[in-house]
Amino acid sequence: MRNLTENSANVSRRRFLSKTAVATGVAMLPHSFYALAQDAVEDIPRSNNGVGYEKVAWKIEPFPMKDVRLRSGPMLNAQQINLRYLNLLPNDRLLYNFRVTAGLPTPAQPLGGWEDPKCELRGHFTGGHYLSACALMYASTGDEALRSKANDLVTELAKCQAANGYLSAFPEEFFVRLRNRQKVWAPFYTYHKIMAGHLDMYIHCGNAQALQTAEKMAGWANEYLKPISDDQWHKMQFVEYGGMNEVMYNLYAVTGKPEYLALGKRFDDQAFFAPLAARQDDLPRHHANTNIPKIIGAARAYELTGETRYHDIADYFWQEVVTEHAYATGGTSNREFWQQPGKLANQLGSSAEECCCSYNMLKLSRHLHGWTADPRYMDYYERVLYNARLGTQDSNGMLMYYLPLNPGVWKTFGTAFHSFWCCTGTGVEEYSKTNNTIYSHDDHGLYVNLFIGSEVNWPQKHIRVIQDTNFPEEQGTTLSIRADHAVHVPLHVRIPYWATENVAIKVNGKRQRITATPTSYVTLNRRWKDGDTVEVSLPMHLHTSQLPDDPTLQAAMYGPLVLAAQLGTQGLSHDMIYGDSGPHTDRLKPSMPEVTATQDAASSWIQRADGKDLKFETVQQKENISAIPLYQLFNERYSVYWKVNRKNS
Numbered sequence: 001m002r003n004l005t006e007n008s009a010n011v012s013r014r015r016f017l018s019k020t021a022v023a024t025g026v027a028m029l030p031h032s033f034y035a036l037a038q039d040a041v042e043d044i045p046r047s048n049n050g051v052g053y054e055k056v057a058w059k060i061e062p063f064p065m066k067d068v069r070l071r072s073g074p075m076l077n078a079q080q081i082n083l084r085y086l087n088l089l090p091n092d093r094l095l096y097n098f099r100v101t102a103g104l105p106t107p108a109q110p111l112g113g114w115e116d117p118k119c120e121l122r123g124h125f126t127g128g129h130y131l132s133a134c135a136l137m138y139a140s141t142g143d144e145a146l147r148s149k150a151n152d153l154v155t156e157l158a159k160c161q162a163a164n165g166y167l168s169a170f171p172e173e174f175f176v177r178l179r180n181r182q183k184v185w186a187p188f189y190t191y192h193k194i195m196a197g198h199l200d201m202y203i204h205c206g207n208a209q210a211l212q213t214a215e216k217m218a219g220w221a222n223e224y225l226k227p228i229s230d231d232q233w234h235k236m237q238f239v240e241y242g243g244m245n246e247v248m249y250n251l252y253a254v255t256g257k258p259e260y261l262a263l264g265k266r267f268d269d270q271a272f273f274a275p276l277a278a279r280q281d282d283l284p285r286h287h288a289n290t291n292i293p294k295i296i297g298a299a300r301a302y303e304l305t306g307e308t309r310y311h312d313i314a315d316y317f318w319q320e321v322v323t324e325h326a327y328a329t330g331g332t333s334n335r336e337f338w339q340q341p342g343k344l345a346n347q348l349g350s351s352a353e354e355c356c357c358s359y360n361m362l363k364l365s366r367h368l369h370g371w372t373a374d375p376r377y378m379d380y381y382e383r384v385l386y387n388a389r390l391g392t393q394d395s396n397g398m399l400m401y402y403l404p405l406n407p408g409v410w411k412t413f414g415t416a417f418h419s420f421w422c423c424t425g426t427g428v429e430e431y432s433k434t435n436n437t438i439y440s441h442d443d444h445g446l447y448v449n450l451f452i453g454s455e456v457n458w459p460q461k462h463i464r465v466i467q468d469t470n471f472p473e474e475q476g477t478t479l480s481i482r483a484d485h486a487v488h489v490p491l492h493v494r495i496p497y498w499a500t501e502n503v504a505i506k507v508n509g510k511r512q513r514i515t516a517t518p519t520s521y522v523t524l525n526r527r528w529k530d531g532d533t534v535e536v537s538l539p540m541h542l543h544t545s546q547l548p549d550d551p552t553l554q555a556a557m558y559g560p561l562v563l564a565a566q567l568g569t570q571g572l573s574h575d576m577i578y579g580d581s582g583p584h585t586d587r588l589k590p591s592m593p594e595v596t597a598t599q600d601a602a603s604s605w606i607q608r609a610d611g612k613d614l615k616f617e618t619v620q621q622k623e624n625i626s627a628i629p630l631y632q633l634f635n636e637r638y639s640v641y642w643k644v645n646r647k648n649s
Contacts, residue, residue: 053256055306058370060440060447063456065139065204068435073453073470074631075434078393079140082431085397086133086146088416091153094126095160097169102160112418113580115169120185121422123169127157128193129425131210135200136432147205154201154210164223165216167194175224178236188241191221192293193425195247203254211254218251222263237269240290245269245297249304264301269294276313281320284340288333289422292321292360299367311371318368321361322380328545328555328562328640329630330384331358331403345550348641353403358388359426366437369449373442375519378449379497381437385450386472387562389430391631392423398578399427407639408567408590410577418580439465445490447521451477451538463487463528472561472629473614475540481532489528492521493536498559504537542602542616547641553592554644556606556616556627563606563616563627565593567637577635594643595621605644 070076092108097117099106114121134150137143161167168174168191177184195217201210221244225233248264251257272291275282283291295317302310324341326332331353339347362384369377391411392400398413401423414424439456440447446458451471457464462484469477479491495503495516503516507524514522524534540559547553556563567590595605595618606627609615616627630640 053253054303056303056311056371058303058367060373060442061370062366062437063439063441063458065136065433065435066142067457067459068140068438069455070140070435071453071455071466071468074390075452075454078390078431079137079434081393081395081397082133082428083137083141083143083146085416086130086137086428086432087149088397089130091149091156093417094130094153095156096126097122098127098157098160098167101169101171102162104160111420113414113420114422114424115420120170120174120187121190124190124193124422125420125425127167127169128190128195128197129429131197132193132200133425133428133432135197135204136429139204140433140435150201150205151207154198154207154213157198158209158213161213161216165218165220167213167217167220178239179228179232181235184239186240186242188221188239188244190242191217192242192244192247195251196243199247199250199254214247214251215255218248218260218263222259225263225266233266234271237271240287241267243293243297246293246300249297249300253300253304261304264297268297268301273298273313276317277309279312279316281324281341283320283325283338286338287336288338289336289354289356289360292357292364296360296364296367299364303367314364315368318361318364327353327405328557329353329358329387329403330361330380331355331388332361333357342548344547345553348405348407348553350404350406350409351402352405353388355388355392355400355403355423356426358384358403359423359430362389362430369437370440373440373447373521375449375494375521376497378437378494379519382450382496382560386560387630391629391633393427393431394634397428397431399424405640407592407641408637409639410572410637411634412576413578415578415580438467445492445523447492447494448477448479449494451536458489461487461489463489465491472540472559473612475559476535476537479534479536481528481530481534483528483530486527486529488526491524491526491528491534493524493534495520495522496538496560498540498543498557499538500541502537502539504535506533506535506537508533509535542606542608544602544644552644552646553641554602555640556602556642558608558614558616558629561614561629561631562640564630564633564638564640565642566626566628566633567593567639569636572635572637590637590639592641592643593618593625593639594645595625596645596647598647 070079093111096106096108096110110117115126116122131150131153134146138147157167166172174184174187178187195214198210198214201207245264245267248260248267252260252264272294295314298310299314301307302314321332325338327344333354334347334349334352336354362381365377365381388403392403394413398415400411400413401421414421435454438450438452438454440449441458446465451469453467453469455464455466464482466480466482467477471477495518497519500518505512505514505522516522543557544554545557598604605618605621606616607619609617614629618625
């Protein structure tokens with residue numbers, strides 16, 4: 001998220017989903033639902049004092065994160081690294097700018113980067129993302145020490161809240177500048193993060209004071225907007241305002257107060273929504289992560305009002321981004337913008353794939369998957385999770401801003417106390433909820449959406465399912481049943497789009513007769529008893545993902561994994577990999593790795609190397625190039641795409 005005042009740029013796509021296929025899946029949306037949708041604020045409660053405010057419930061719902069615990073594997077490792085980083089940040093330093101703005105004494109040193117006292121976006125991380133991350137981490141782990149630390153932060157922030165309800169790390173004068181159309185860097189963007197952080201603390205940690213703070217903040221926003229005409233407000237909406245519509249809808253969902261529903265609608269961006277409602281791709285030249293949160297808000301509006309226009313906006317937007325504006329990794333944006341649909345060959349930049357975009361596309365995907373139970377959304381979710389999210393965190397919890405795609409780039413990370421980019425914020429949230437949406441359920445059955453070492457508890461059915469796997473290094477997973485007594489629960493296991501042959505499922509060692517179609521759920525409908533096991537074999541194969549406007553530019557993939565060509569460490573230094581001011585490039589301009597294919601199959605030019613690790617190398621080429629999964633690559637140059645020339649037979 002740059003400090004931008006104009007829309008410009010060019011963008012992306014990846015056609016592993018066809019528009020027709022997605023539209024068909026969405027057409028399965030039933031007209032009778034259950035009781036409530038979940039994401040937006042993860043695990044949002046279904047009612048307030050017994051009264052529900054959702055109009056459209058999900059067909060299947062992710063299990064609450066408190067009922068899912070991670071086991072050994074890459075996601076647990078990422079979660080633990082993130083937990084250490086959250087504990088590293090002192091509350092007094094997080095509070096510095098809030099206390100200064102409120103006129104309160106502070107003994108601490110300020111943080112740097114986007115939390116520097118001179119940065120106009122200060123407070124977005126320290127009062128917003130950080131609280132959300134702590135709340136989500138508590139839901140995911142039950143870590144009481146972190147919950148206590150976050151509760152203390154809520155208490156101190158309440159002392160900084162003005163009598164009129166205003167709470168921010170910068171003065172109200174920023175909003176005066178916004179109203180007067182003077183240059184200012186996205187004050188409502190930060191305001192949204194702070195509100196969302198407090199609402200998450202209420203949802204996950206039971207902090208009633210956090211809800212009071214959020215409601216007072218909403219009251220201030222309502223009073224601020226009252227004298228502003230619709231025409232003036234439309235012009236002000238060109239300044240990024242995050243997910244203000246989403247947080248207002250979520251506040252309505254937990255309180256039932258109609259003024260929050262009305263305020264959420266006031267923050268809807270009708271100019272951006274109108275083309276989408278008419279199924280027109282008007283995304284080119286729009287700043288990507290300014291607008292994805294607005295669509296998440298539209299999804300929440302649909303769930304809370306039942307207005308199908310909101311559904312159509314969210315549905316069509318998702319289709320267009322995934323099929324027309326996304327790379328092989330599932331990520332989207334270049335230089336933070338979208339450009340013409342399907343035009344990606346000249347969009348492989350060093351600032352491609354802003355990490356915030358991937359974070360928010362995962363949030364949106366959870367909504368659409370919940371509405372439909374369509375496994376296509378989980379195919380995309382898995383692709384983004386393993387290629388655009390996992391691997392953007394280093395061993396100390398430092399996070400990336402962009403995931404660059406041009407040849408010869410390398411991964412760059414922030415620093416512990418002097419970065420705090422927008423993607424630092426979404427990153428600490430992401431790695432606090434790596435147990436989210438692994439499993440879903442309807443009234444009767446349990447859905448295994450993702451292959452992640454974990455355990456889910458379904459107390460209403462008196463059953464637990466333990467998943468042991470080292471996926472994606474292991475080609476499959478094992479599910480173990482724990483139950484007090486025999487119980488009939490249909491078990492639905494996702495068969496990914498990349499599992500095209502030799503899929504097998506064994507129950508208690510006996511191979512089952514199944515029809516394992518890629519992008520589907522296989523249902524095991526039986527009574528389960530304690531100790532039953534389900535072994536799922538999902539063989540991975542090499543395949544490619546081509547850019548639509550230049551099919552000779554291809555990413556090599558193994559199962560769901562994008563493979564990165566390893567291009568060495570020439571010229572790299574620690575200061576080039578870690579910095580406070582954002583990702584860097586240098587004057588080296590390595591060419592894209594070039595190979596010759598003897599046939600359409602990827603295996604004609606790249607194969608898995610000997611051994612158990614996920615290592616690959618080119619074959620029958622003038623120059624041998626090694627490759628590993630992108631999520632495993634650090635501290636070296638790489639290329640996601642290859643120039644593939646077809647050899648004449």
